[in-house]
Amino acid sequence: MLHLVIAEAELELVPKAIADHPAVVNYARRRGKKPEEVILDSSYHHSALKKLEDGERRGRPDIVHICLLNALESIANREGLLRVYVHTRNDEVIYIKPETRLPRNYNRFLGLMESLFKNRVVPRDLELLRLEKKTLGELIDEIGPDGVFIMHEEGKLIKPSDFGKRLVQLENPLVIVGGFPHGDFKSEVEGRRVSLYHEPLMAWTIVNEILVNFESFIL
Structure with missing residues (x-):
């Protein structure tokens, strides 16, 4: 095997540290979910990732x-x-x-x-x-x-x-x-x-x- x-x-999931970032909030709103309930994705949250440790690879x-x-x-x-x-x-x-x-x-x-x-x-x-x-x-x-x-x-x-x-x-x-x-x-x-x-x-x-x-x- x-x-x-x-x-x-x-x-x-989106970390609490950037849950209030506009890029995250707007994306979550479009998805009909809370910011902390969506998967972190650099394609949609690129600007927010700049505020996170290791943001360039997350x-x-x-x-x-x-x-x-x-x-x-x-x-x-x-x-x-x-x-x-x-x-x-x-x-x-x-x-x-x-x-x-x-x-x-x-x-x-x-x-x-x-x-x-x-x-x-x-x-x-x-x-x-x-x-x-x-x-x-x-x-x-x-x-x-x-x-x-x-x-x-x-x-x-x-x-x-x-x-x-x-x-x-x-x-x-x-x-x-x-x-x-x-x-x-x-x-x-x-x-x-x-x-x-x-x-x-x-x-x-x-x-x-x-x-x-x-x-x-x-x-």
Whole structure:
């Protein structure tokens, strides 16, 4: 079973510190919600983000959306060989059932995430998505992998096909992909740092390369 964690994802509700900013207030009004009930998004809240610490990398739910669409629609997931998790910058973990089919539409995805942060589980009858307060380290301990790989632009360069082969040699590998646009991980996690290319790649590209090359050795 391959475990994939989108870690330190820039997915969060609007912080109280900027809940009264005009960009946030006007956006929330258009959505028919309170400012603190909407997902922070740099596309809509760019001017407000300038007032936040790490504002230049926050408000990127689109990264999570694309990564999850790719992972959940993958052959590995359809074959029951993948588990996907999202760990947020605020140390929350989203557990995702393999049968989950996320909205392709980005605005509908935002609405789903807003409901999840409010209710902690969606939908209530199926519990396809569940949100818990948990650090990345606690999640790793819970999974109990026999190998942890951290995708990092300064990691050891390895061919994607060789990495896929390495993953299938383990019973319970865990791969961590950063869910932020730039910068480095803030969490201290023990694991092997790996790079699949000599230049930085987008998170969703890394997810695709991992899964395609993993699938090539198991199907």
